[in-house]
Structures are given as structure tokens and as C-alpha cells.
Amino acid sequence: MATIQEVAKRAGVSKATVSRVLSGNGYVGQQKREQVLQAIAETGYRPNLLARNLATRTSQTIGLVITNTLYSGSYFTEMMAHSARILEQQGRQLILADGKHTAEQEQAAIQFLLDLRCDGIIIYPRFLSIDALDTIISRHKQPILVINRRLRVNQSYCIFSDQHASSATAVNHLLAQGHRDIAFITGSPDSPTGIERLSGYRAALNLAGIEADPARIVAGKWTAQSGMAAVDRLLAHGVTFSALVASNDEMAIGAIKRLTECQIAVPEQVSVIGFDDIPLAPYITPSLSSMKLPVTEMIDETIQRLLTMLDGGDWHPQAPFTASLMLRDSVAQGPGSG
Structure with missing residues (x-):
């Protein structure tokens, strides 16, 4: 493996000149720069990244x-x-x-x-x-x-993104459609996102004067299989519900599958809303209504803020991002709509 000394010798310059070309720090004339770059190409020299990072204090x-x-x-x-x-x-x-x-x-x-x-x-x-x-x-x-x-x-x-408010938005839409008996499939119990979404569900019902029935709240694990299992538990305990909110789309899809297998029509008998608006959501039957989180916008904001900080700029706190309800065929009016 070629060394920086070999590059310097081939280019006819000092090691310090090669280092300045590699780091981009300090002036090097155009002719010498081209000599160094040509020597690097001819020798196949690869700089020590750790050493370069230490010298330049940046790793890109x-x-x-x-x-x-x-x-x-x-x-x-x-x-x-x-x-x-x-x-x-x-x-x-x-x-x-x-x-x-x-x-x-x-x-x-x-x-x-x-x-x-x-x-x-x-x-x-x-x-x-x-x-x-x-x-x-x-x-x-x-x-x-x-x-x-x-x-x-x-x-x-x-x-x-305000997960509490997003969950409340989903529940409020169902309430506006005349649903009162709304079941909820939680995420994993140790998930902060899951906890916030459950909190939003409870808050929306409470604001509507409806006490959240513990029997209508079933634990899930973010998978389609756990969505199916949640419906099994609801039905096994004789719980009545005209609508269901699942903490993510995979569990919602699992829930729809099990409801359909049990000859419970979606949305005619049970309306379903999920979270995350995955690419598959519009293509299942019925197409799934879902709370869409602005993932790309959040990443754009994160990276722009990070790069601004690296450049020495200031950044002030911003309001939380909000989710949007993507309303599709899995939601219909409830028994209290008339």
C-alpha cells in the first residue's frame, strides 16, 4: 500500500504539501496540486480516514x-x-x-x-x-x-409529531360519524409512541363525555398477527364495537382480515382506522383509512437543522408536525349518525 511519503516523492513535493492537498487547508499552487493528484492516482494511495478526520475535525x-x-x-x-x-x-x-x-x-x-x-x-x-x-x-x-x-x-x-393529537383526530372523526363504541389496539407497552396514541384515544373519548371501557382496549405488538389476535380477544369477551382504531396500519390490516373471516363487514359493521399510511393501505379491501405522519418533512427538517448547527447557525424550537387523516373505504357512518 502506498504511503504519503511515496506520493510526495513521485509528485516532487513535500509531505506537508500532500497533506494540504488532501485536507483542503492551506494554499497549494494549481500546478503542484495537479502533480499531487496525479501521483495519488498513479500510486493508488488511500488516505487514513481517521488521521484525516483528526486533522480536519470533520468526517462528512x-x-x-x-x-x-x-x-x-x-x-x-x-x-x-x-x-x-x-x-x-x-x-x-x-x-x-x-x-x-x-x-x-x-x-x-x-x-x-x-x-x-x-x-x-x-x-x-x-x-x-x-x-x-x-x-x-x-x-x-x-x-x-x-x-x-x-x-x-x-x-x-x-x-x-404530536402522536397524542393525531390519535385524538382519528377518534374524533369516528365520533363525528356517529360511533360511540370505539375499540383501540395499542402498540407495545414500552413504546413512547404507543403510549401517546393510547393517551389521545382516551382524551378524545373523555372530551366527548364517553368513559373509555378497558374491555375495548387491547394490547398489540405492531404486527398484523397481533391485530388479528386483538380482534379475537374482543370477540371472545363479547365486547361490542362499531369502530376500531389500531396504533399502526399493520395491526389494522390484521384486524380487517380477522373481522372479514368472522363475517363482520368492514366498514358496514365495523369502521377501521390505522396509523402511518403505509404504501399498501390504499390497495387492500376495503382500502384503509390511516393517519399519515409527515415522515419525509420531519427528516428534511432534522437534516437541515443538523447541518445548520454544524455551520454554526442557530435553530429555535418549532411547533410539532401534524398528521393528516387519509380517509378511504374502511370508514362508514356509525349507528348514532341518524
């Missing part, structure tokens, strides 16, 4: 931390793909680190990216608490931006 990389249990979902696929596209346009590389299964492992993933000298880090946390995230951000010079959590201290470092 951005780290992304997401726990591996979330990789397969459409929401997170879109998030990762759009992040990579935007950073490619900015001439930067995206490095993905696995947050695994605990708060300690999420923190270790952040530290791994910091040790790689990523210029900045984006995290979609599953386990780290708000206080822990605020502490981590405050301790490091590199900007660490948090998606989908509302921070208390470092409010300019978080980008989020």
Missing part, C-alpha cells in the same frame, strides 16, 4: 441510531431511505448504528458513532428517557438530534 458523516426491532416497518424504511438520499445530495455519508434492546445499548450506539467522529447524530429513541437524552445532548459538542420525542431542556434538538 452523519450517524443514525435506530433499534433493530424497527427496521422492517414501512415508517422506518422511509426514514432511513430518505435520510440517505438527502445526505447523499449534501455530499455526506450516512452511518447506521443499532440501538438494540435497552437504554444502555442505545447510549452505547450513540457513543460508537461519536467515537467514529461523526459530525452529527440523529436518533429515533425507543428506550432512552427524556432526561437521559437531554443529558447526552448537553455533554457533547457534536449536535445530537432526536426524532419523535419532545425534550424538556434541549428543545431545539428535537423534531416530533
Whole structure:
């Protein structure tokens, strides 16, 4: 493998001149620059990235931390793909680190990216608490931006959608259609997003003067299979419901499948709304109504904010992003509409 000394000798310049060409720092005449670049091409020299990063104090990389249990979902696929596209346009590389299964492992993933000298880090946390995230951000010079959590201290470092309000919007639409007996399939019990969506469901019913019946709230695990199982539990306990909100589209699709198998017509007997508006949602039968989260807009905002911080600019807290109800064939008027 060629060394920087060999490049300098072939180009007829000093090692310092080669270093200035590689780092982009300091003046090098056009002729000498071309000599160095030609020598690099002829020798096949590859600079030591760690050494270059130490010298330039930049790596042109951005780290992304997401726990591996979330990789397969459409929401997170879109998030990762759009992040990579935007950073490619900015001439930067995206490095993905696995947050695994605990708060300690999420923190270790952040530290791994910091040790790689990523210029900045984006995290979609599953386990780290708000206080822990605020502490981590405050301790490091590199900007660490948090998606989908509302921070208390470092409010300019978080980008989020109001999951509570989005869930309430879905329930309010069903209430306006005359539904009163509305069931709810939760996400995983340790999911902050799932907790917020359940909270929005309860709040909307409470505001309408309807007490949330615990029998109509069934735990799910974000999968279509858990949506089917949730309907099984509702029916096995004789729970009546004319509408159902599932905390994501996969569970909603599973619920529709089981309802159909039980000869319960959707939406004539039970209306269904999901979350995330996955690409498949318009193509199932009946087409699925869903709360669409502005994923690409949130990623655009996150990366723009991160790059602005890296350039020394200021960024102030922004209002939460809002979801939109994509109304399709899975919702009809309820028994109280007349």
C-alpha cells in the first residue's frame, strides 16, 4: 500500500504539501496540486480516514441510531431511505448504528458513532428517557438530534409529531360519524409512541363525555398477527364495537382480515382506522383509512437543522408536525349518525 511519503516523492513535493492537498487547508499552487493528484492516482494511495478526520475535525458523516426491532416497518424504511438520499445530495455519508434492546445499548450506539467522529447524530429513541437524552445532548459538542420525542431542556434538538393529537383526530372523526363504541389496539407497552396514541384515544373519548371501557382496549405488538389476535380477544369477551382504531396500519390490516373471516363487514359493521399510511393501505379491501405522519418533512427538517448547527447557525424550537387523516373505504357512518 502506498504511503504519503511515496506520493510526495513521485509528485516532487513535500509531505506537508500532500497533506494540504488532501485536507483542503492551506494554499497549494494549481500546478503542484495537479502533480499531487496525479501521483495519488498513479500510486493508488488511500488516505487514513481517521488521521484525516483528526486533522480536519470533520468526517462528512452523519450517524443514525435506530433499534433493530424497527427496521422492517414501512415508517422506518422511509426514514432511513430518505435520510440517505438527502445526505447523499449534501455530499455526506450516512452511518447506521443499532440501538438494540435497552437504554444502555442505545447510549452505547450513540457513543460508537461519536467515537467514529461523526459530525452529527440523529436518533429515533425507543428506550432512552427524556432526561437521559437531554443529558447526552448537553455533554457533547457534536449536535445530537432526536426524532419523535419532545425534550424538556434541549428543545431545539428535537423534531416530533404530536402522536397524542393525531390519535385524538382519528377518534374524533369516528365520533363525528356517529360511533360511540370505539375499540383501540395499542402498540407495545414500552413504546413512547404507543403510549401517546393510547393517551389521545382516551382524551378524545373523555372530551366527548364517553368513559373509555378497558374491555375495548387491547394490547398489540405492531404486527398484523397481533391485530388479528386483538380482534379475537374482543370477540371472545363479547365486547361490542362499531369502530376500531389500531396504533399502526399493520395491526389494522390484521384486524380487517380477522373481522372479514368472522363475517363482520368492514366498514358496514365495523369502521377501521390505522396509523402511518403505509404504501399498501390504499390497495387492500376495503382500502384503509390511516393517519399519515409527515415522515419525509420531519427528516428534511432534522437534516437541515443538523447541518445548520454544524455551520454554526442557530435553530429555535418549532411547533410539532401534524398528521393528516387519509380517509378511504374502511370508514362508514356509525349507528348514532341518524
